[in-house]
Amino acid sequence: MFKKILIANRGEIACRVIKTCQRMGIKTVAVYSEADENALHVDMADERVLIGPAASAQSYLVIDKIVQACKDTGAEAVHPGYGFLSENRLFQEALAKEGIVFIGPDAHAIGAMGDKIESKKLAAEAGVNTIPGYMGVLKDADDAVRVAQEVGYPVMIKASAGGGGKGMRVAWNDTEAREGFVSATNEARSSFADDRVFVEKYIQSPRHIEIQVLADGENFIHLFERECSIQRRNQKVIEEAPSPFLTEDVRRKMGEQACALARAVGYKSAGTVEFVADADMNFYFLEMNTRLQVEHPVTEMITGIDLVEWMIRIAAGEKLTLKQEDVSINGWAIESRLYAEDPFRGFLPSIGRLVRFIPPVDEDGAVRVDTGVEEGGEISMYYDPMIAKLITHGQTRDEAIQLMSTALDGFYVQGISHNVPFLAAIMAHPRFREGRLTTNFIAEEYPEGLRKADLPAKDPTFLIAALGAIHRKNVDRKARISGQIQGHEKVPRDHWIIYLGGAVYDIWVREIEGGHRVHFKDRIYTVLHSWRFGEPIFRAMIDCRPTDPAFRNGQMLVVQVEENGVEYSLSHAGTQETALVFTPEAAQYINRIPHKEPPDLSRFLMSPMPGLLMSMAVEEGMEVRAGETLCVIEAMKMENIMKAERDGVISKIYAKPGDSLSVDQKILEFAE
Incomplete structure (x- = not known):
């Protein structure tokens, strides 16, 4: 060793x-x-x-x-x-x-499988189902259009040396084929130092399912599949194992083909054979990744096998002692990728320092966090924006989803924008819970990014009960502070008015052993907790008397909370709310607070993300039409094309190619 x-x-x-x-x-x-x-x-x-x-x-x-x-x-x-x-x-x-x-594998396997064009040829020879397409390298944008027309739209333009969603574009017409060729080529050159791209038929309503293989050059086994269909811009967001889609027969056939391909190149190490499957369970080879996958933890969770350990042992010359019959599926695992991006602003990248970073509590080995950052660390513009991977394991898919929802509620990240609310929203989405997944899921369900209207409607009972307990504890603490001005001492109160989500709630809160009792809407809620001042995560077991069917003998609540006087910021189940808590006397004056209108910035194109201004397609005085390209910004190794939302005339340009842009920095201005 x-x-x-x-x-x-x-x-x-x-x-x-x-x-x-x-x-x-x-x-x-x-x-x-x-x-x-x-x-x-x-x-x-x-x-x-x-x-x-x-x-x-x-x-x-x-x-x-x-x-x-x-x-x-x-x-x-x-x-x-x-x-x-x-x-x-x-x-x-x-x-x-x-x-x-x-x-990892030897140079032969890397060369054969790492090249997307050559790997498809080898896969076909090994009897693996392959997607129709053109296996030659595209010469230029005109060649991309010609080949795309021959294959038939829609097509996928892909980097031959690609991976991780980089250098991939879907084209539905000639214009998109030209733009896709340029962007895919640039990203491929930047990410892999190899700008070769090719074209294959784009399978509509597809599922992305991959098979984990493990081999020592003589023995070849598979560790079942991973469902990776929840993607955004070809970048995986949520993965799970096993797939809720496959039958035992299809699972076996995919595993056999994956092992056949590994055997064809004498594979030694852990590797992944990726397939795309249509609605009828026809599956086609996409590529083989001759490395460890980002989503490998879900396989480890359901099999109990440490893939990194086996990679090391095989590389050291040990033989694979596991047989196919030794491996079985135990329960269900789900992985969510936490990215530094703002889902409420079209998933724009976010960089900066992690002011607070508190992973969720592990529940008896059912929650795993893989990360490369810690509190005080920095998310850099130079690398992938992933903050962490959150993995949960349950005996059933529903249990794994519920564990994930609770763990996301308890994942506290401050200092940068992140996609935790988006991940929580997906976990609650009926279509996801039913397992009706395709790689178009995010594009179809969240075409404009995450909006507040997309979040599942929640009964505010949980937050009201929690907030009542938190505020009462804060007030009781302030009442005990020494040195208060005579005649203005803080006194404990039972009656409070809460403004939350546009509604007003009258509540009464009393302290009890182990927590608080909150009374509102003719019900009494028992909130048992051990929350301490300054903790950003509030965990409580909430029960209701008389018995409420929604509270089945008590329900666990995890909510993130920040206090600023009478204002509280609350995050739970993907929902972010601001609540105000007043005494009944102070509440009488809430409607008299003046409201300041925000400035009108509609005439400006402002950088939606930190990044590098790669090119400017317009000049001052130029007329542009809605949909025309204005500029290209590179961020997190991805090219982002900024297009005009309406017809107009460019009156002033504030930035030039090569400039480093900050969030909301002015790039150009339209004439009034």
Whole structure:
């Protein structure tokens, strides 16, 4: 077994690999860029090596620097994680030349499967179902249009060396084929240093289902499937295992084809064969990822198998002792990816410092958090915006979903925008709960991003009861503060008026042993909790007397709360509300508070995200039509095309290509 392993990656996956190495008694080496000097993976490793500036093209993607770091530290092997150099054949060969073991498949398998064009040819030869398409490399935008017309719209323009949703565009007509070619090529060049793209038929209403394989070159097994259909812009958001769609027969056939493909290239390590399935359960090969997948934890949760450990053991020359009959499905697991993005603003990226970062409480091993950040850390514009992966495991799908909903309520992140409300909304969505999933789910259900109207309607009873208990505890504390001005002392009160969601509630709150009793709407709610001042998470068991069918012998509530005087910010089940709590006397004056109208910014194009202004398509004085491109902004390695919402004339331009933009920075102005 190896004594020292270098992790050629950063963030969450680097931390994940380090944890398994620590359990196996293996020393670890972290590499880091200047932007990651204080990153969590650097602190967790036994040794650290600086490999360059923040830009990945000058650090994490430079093979020579990684190889030199191995030499300098005496690392015997390298785990590449996912992304960066994880599927780079030249990297594997460079390590092999120096006698350093690559923890993954050999160069042949990487080259054969890492190239999306060649892998489809090999898959067809191995008897694996493949999607119709054109396997040649596109020369230019005109060639993209010609091929797309031959294949037939809609088509998918994809980077040959792609992955992680980068370098992929769906085109429904010639115009979109031209734009898609340019964007996919640019993203492929930026993310993979390989700008080759090709075209395949786009399967409508598809499901994205992948098979996890594990092999040592002689023995080949699969660890069942993962459903990865909940995606946004080809980037997975929620994954689960097993799939709520497959029958045992289809599961077996997909597993057999995945193993056949792995056998065809003599695969050694963990790998994933991705399929797209239509509504009739016809399935087609998409690609094989010759690395560890982001969503691998759901497979680990239902099988009890540590994939990283097996990757290390196989790379060290051990044989795979597991047989197909040894592996079974235990329960259900769901993974949610927490991204630094604002779902209420069209999922625009967010960067900045994590002022507060408190993961949810683990419930008997049923909740797992994989992350590469900690409180005080920074989400950088240079890398993927994923903050953490939240995984829950239950005996049934419904149980796993409920555990996820509760865990999301308890995931406290402050300092940046994040998609926790969006993930919570999906968990409550009837279509998701029924398992009626396709890769178009988010585009169909949330075409404009998350809106407050999209959030499921909630009975405010939970929040009212919780808020009554929180406010009463705050008031009682203030009443005990010494040195109060005589005649103006704070006194405990039972009667309060709450303004929440446009409604007004009269409540009476009294302290009881272990919590509070809240009385409103002719019912008495017992709120049992151990909340302490300053804690941002309020957990309580709420019961109702007389018995309310909604409270089946008590119900757990987890709500995030921030206090600012009489104002409280509450977050629960994807809903974010602001509540005001007054005495009955003060409530009489609430309608007299003046309201200030916000300024009119409709004439300005403002940067919706922090990023780099790549190009400007207009000039001052130019007339533009609705839908025409105004500029292109690159953020988090993705190109974002800004288009005009209406006809108009450009009166002033405030930024130029090459400028670094902040959120809401003015880019241009339309004439009145």
